[in-house]
Amino acid sequence: MQNSKKIQWFPGHMTKAARQMEENLKKVDFVIEIRDARIPDSSRNPMLDGIIHTKPRLIILSKKDKADPKLTKEWITYLEKDNVRVIALDLVHENYKAAIVQASKTLCASFIEKQKRRGIKPRALRAMVCGIPNVGKSTMINTLAKRKAAKTADKPGVTKSLQWIKLDKDLELLDTPGVLWPKFDDQQIGLKLALLGSIRDEVVTMDELAMFAVEWLMENNPSSLIETYGIEIQDTPWHTLEQVAIKRGYLQKGQIDENRLMNSFVKDMRENKCGLITWEKPNVG
Ligand SMILES: Nc1nc2c(ncn2[C@@H]2O[C@H](COP(=O)(O)OP(=O)(O)OP(=O)(O)O)[C@@H](O)[C@H]2O)c(=O)[nH]1
Ligand SMILES: [Mg+2]
Structure with missing residues (x-):
């Protein structure tokens, strides 16, 4: 296969996004990371591991309606770990609020327990949604919030106070999704992302x-x-x-x-x- 010019990514944007995400991460109990079920590895951002530290993580494999069901199962088993829950969803057509609230409670069980032991009434869990472009962050936030809560475009340079979307008494989401760039210095990753629409066509x-x-x-x-x-x-x-x-x-x-x-x-x-x-x-x- 002919090799093309190297697909470019944008370290400047990435650094800024990562810094902002680090700030926001301090305010949440866990992270909802959305990946594309058709490319669960290529649609992750390796930087996230570095900035997420020990926070629990809920990985959502989006667009499961377009992925091979057998492989989706294999991916779920592969990605599940102590501090990591994985669910596959069709973010457009499915009703998934209860599943997300339930997974959140499971993930943060020890935190909830600790509060109870201290006699504190457990407050709503807080999460931020993150993922590379086009994986379905806004779709999910808007569906869960039952309104157009999440902005679809970034507004660089505009600092605004954090908005929380109350999903129910137990769970709140940060209204701004954290956009991270995929890592596509590997040509294959770039091609997969372009093929499935996560990076613009013009680069290939x-x-x-x-x-x-x-x-x-x-x-x-x-x-x-x-x-x-x-x-x-x-x-x-x-x-x-x-x-x-x-x-x-x-x-x-x-x-x-x-x-x-x-x-x-x-x-x-x-x-x-x-x-x-x-x-x-x-x-x-
Ligand atoms: N079939 C299907 N389409 C989906 C699913 N989730 C999202 N989409 C579609 O994917 C496209 C991108 O979704 P968005 O919610 O805008 O993605 P995003 O992560 O917010 O993208 P950026 O704002 O660019 O970072 C939209 O056309 C959605 O309708 C899914 O589970 N199944
Ligand atoms: Mg969006």
């Missing part, structure tokens, strides 16, 4: 995305290609894509219309035309 070409996706599917899920397009797998990614073009009639004056082929193939991937696909397995990468 459709050709690169299509070639990456078809090569990955040839290796990891060839039957999805065979069944979706009615083709045989060929010796190279390009030859396989050629078959897709022929089957779909992406031709122009007898030649393959490469533009149309690449764009349509990437669109197919984004629309789950090849089924529910999780692009990485636990332990790998």
Whole structure:
């Protein structure tokens, strides 16, 4: 596969976001980290581990409606630890408030106990929501708050007092989600993020995305290609894509219309035309 210019990330923004997040973290009991269930590893931010310290963490694997259910289960088992609970959700269609409140109480059980032992009436638990762009932070906050609470864009330089969204008597969320950049100095991570829409298209070409996706599917899920397009797998990614073009009639004056082929193939991937696909397995990468 052809290698492109290196995908750029933005250390300046990252440092600022991380600093702000560190401040906000002091005010919460635990963190809700949202990751994309289709790429649970690539959609994490490695810096979070460093700034979260010992705070409990609830990992939400979002967009589970688009991910491979079997692998989602494997990911949950893999990511669950003492201080970490994991739940997979469809943040748009599911009713998940009770599940989140319940998981929060389990995560913070020792804190709640401690307060009780001291004779203090346990106050509502406080959490901040964080994750890389496009994983569903605002969708979740707005759904839980039943209103448009979370801003969809950052306002740099504007300091405002922290707002809490009271979900019920037991749980409050910070209204501003912490946006962290993914780590994509690894080309594969960048390609996966672009393929699933977490970083803008402009940093990679459709050709690169299509070639990456078809090569990955040839290796990891060839039957999805065979069944979706009615083709045989060929010796190279390009030859396989050629078959897709022929089957779909992406031709122009007898030649393959490469533009149309690449764009349509990437669109197919984004629309789950090849089924529910999780692009990485636990332990790998
Ligand atoms: N199918 C599906 N779509 C989802 C899910 N969660 C979020 N989305 C969609 O993903 C897109 C991004 O969601 P947002 O809530 O804006 O993501 P965000 O994390 O706030 O993104 P930034 O504000 O850019 O950091 C929207 O189009 C949502 O409708 C989910 O669980 N399933
Ligand atoms: Mg948002």
